[in-house]
Amino acid sequence: MSTADDELTWGRSTVDTVCPLDCPDTCSLEVAVERGAIVSIGGSRKHAVTDGYICGKVRRFGERVYGDARLTHPLVRRGRRGDGQFARTTWDEALATIAGRMVEIRGTWGAEAVLPFSYGGSNGLLTQDTVDARLFRQFGATRLARTVCAVPTSTANQALYGKMPSVTYPDYRHARLIVVWGANPSSSGIHLIPHIKAAQEAGAALVVIDPRRTNLARRADLHLALKPGTDVVVALAVHRYLFEHGGADEPFLAAHAEGADRLRERCAEWTLDRAAEVAGIDPELLENFAEMYADISPAIIRCGWGLERNRNGGNAALAVLALPAVGGKFGVRGGGYSMSNTAAWNLSPESWIARAEPDTRVVNMNRLGRALLEMRDPPIRMLFVYNCNPVATMPNQNRVIEGLSREDLFTVVFEQVMTDTAKFADVILPATTFLESYDVAQSYGSTNLQLARPVIEPVGAARPNVEVFAELAERLGLDVGAGGASDVEALLELTAALPEEARGELMDAGIAVGVAGGAPVQFVDVHPRTRNHKVRLFPEELERESPEGIYRYRPDPATRDHPLALISPSTGKTVNSTLGELRAHVASLQMHPDDAEPRGLATGDTARVFNALGEVHCPVELDAGIRRGTVGLPKGLWRMSTLNGATANALVSDELTDIGGGAVFNDARVQVARVLTATLERDEEAPAAADHDRDTPVH
């Protein structure tokens, strides 16, 4: 792999690149490099949305690149599984060992005894579904359903609209009504905030639908602090209101939609009063919202991912995303909806994987623990983890850990840092970061593609995914083509599969902005990509998949023993669990004072948060900004960030969402009790309350 030339490596220079991390903003970056080392990371103006500033997480990314947790050499296990005792080895030996075990396992148990386990990693297009997919497909490994995120929302978006590209940040300024539904851009996509503020300054109304009073909720005209998991009934009540009070755009529905009558039937039972009761909100506020949505245009709904992570998540996404069609909100700038824009370029990894998918069994990644502990014929004998930190991020943490602790499981972890998962590995392989190799970042908040360039040489012996999978494939005698020779080869192969104009812009300017100058107006510049280009308001295939049928509500699973709903939203400290190594301080449980009082809890007290699956010990932080009956723990914590080494996922079951087999991270039910302990070490500069909400952008 080559990086910049000598001058660039040794003088002080600024390199243009992109942040490909799993964040909708996909910032264009300027990275200052001196004597071959990163000096600073900041935002550039190449991508208009970035506007010269980035989040605090990536400004600190150099601390990860050069930090103590960084993996610089291949390692083999020395101590007991999970102890984190390793000895250094060479790439040659590490890959020979892995290839040897794969062949042996295939011989004894069959190739399906190998389970590759990956999610987005740095989220670039090169680091997954390229050479890795070619290798594991040809080997005949068990396949993985990558369901941990966005499957319910994207299934709904696909069914209704064929994933039509959606509204991008700059067009929020044109809205008169903005509905932020189950999203918290103050931490999860900070570049949307200035556009919302500008719209508000120009007179737009803001509605936030979230069990917590987020920063945006504080600025909102209306905040519906609903119970987690009740979005579907709130949205259905608004549909009913639209149909009953002349707010439904009948000519639009007649011309551009099908299934409106079926949706109308299904929402009929959801009067405002009934929905408000189920959602635990004031019926008058719900009525206000329905009136606003009926009356104000252009109206935009920012649909987030917080609402999909519960038993009703797929139906919630369907009901919410159907609103702009029923309300007739399309066809104007600043109207419609925003959901993931990953489909904007219509790229299919299949075109560059170019190897048929075998018909092997499929494991739903949300059930990793079950797969490791219960799967037979054959059992999983090798787990190959890359681009993912399942101990921190997958449901039912205790089962995942139990599975990884199996003596007869051989685990490979290909990682940048010594994660909680890497500690369970038999062999660890060191990976480059996005600052050390080429990649292509595809934005899901905007429509652009950007080129990630190596800014520094790989740290230690770290190597990019494509090279490592290609070398492993060679040892296994599998043909993965030329694309694995280096990240440059892989880049050329991938870009060759891109539409011609994208390839040109990407290679010349480092950015291809995408459809309609990156600001598509729905039903003007872009249209549903369904079979007949109509909105499918009653997708029959989902009606069959969803247990009670679509647009139905599955009731609250709270019990007397576990009455509180636990949610675990993103924070400004980590991206998923990435960068979690830099937040050693103990995280806290966010709890309403009215829930804390009867339990004898005050801020700073240690609590035991528990249910039948596990328990988490951590301090509590009283906060009237979370609704009564709901408690919150940060998403993406590492085990060291609580007092007992368990995180929110120890309390999250591996039950699946109604549609798409998604995870139910925001649907745990728990009890909380006071624990008497010694004083805790707290992070001085980062008060716990700030954990739960806001990032710190620099302008």
Ligand SMILES: Nc1nc2c(c(=O)[nH]1)N[C@H]1C(S)=C(S)[C@@H](COP(=O)(O)OP(=O)(O)OC[C@H]3O[C@@H](n4cnc5c(=O)[nH]c(N)nc54)[C@H](O)[C@@H]3O)O[C@H]1N2
């Ligand atoms: N800083 C940072 N940025 C990130 C990430 C990160 O971890 N950190 N993760 C990235 C990824 S992978 C994703 S998928 C996105 C996610 O980004 P978002 O869509 O913003 O998702 P979350 O932060 O999980 O939750 C958003 C909000 O949903 C609320 N919520 C929880 N349950 C419910 C519910 O049942 N109904 C409703 N209406 N609201 C609910 C939470 O209180 C929270 O405020 O962010 C991306 N950006």
Ligand SMILES: Nc1nc2c(c(=O)[nH]1)N[C@H]1C(S)=C(S)[C@@H](COP(=O)(O)OP(=O)(O)OC[C@H]3O[C@@H](n4cnc5c(=O)[nH]c(N)nc54)[C@H](O)[C@@H]3O)O[C@H]1N2
């Ligand atoms: N409790 C709770 N848990 C959640 C969620 C929640 O809301 N609540 N949200 C879920 C969501 S939205 C998501 S998307 C998942 C994400 O879960 P994960 O996919 O586990 O995401 P990360 O924690 O970011 O882990 C990615 C890992 O890949 C590594 N990596 C990055 N780039 C590369 C590379 O080029 N090569 C290799 N080999 N490794 C690389 C990083 O170092 C990092 O450790 O988490 C889910 N977990």
Ligand code: SF4
């Ligand atoms: S805001 Fe998002 S895209 Fe921008 S630098 Fe931070 S993590 Fe990366």
Ligand SMILES: [Mo]
């Ligand atoms: Mo995600």
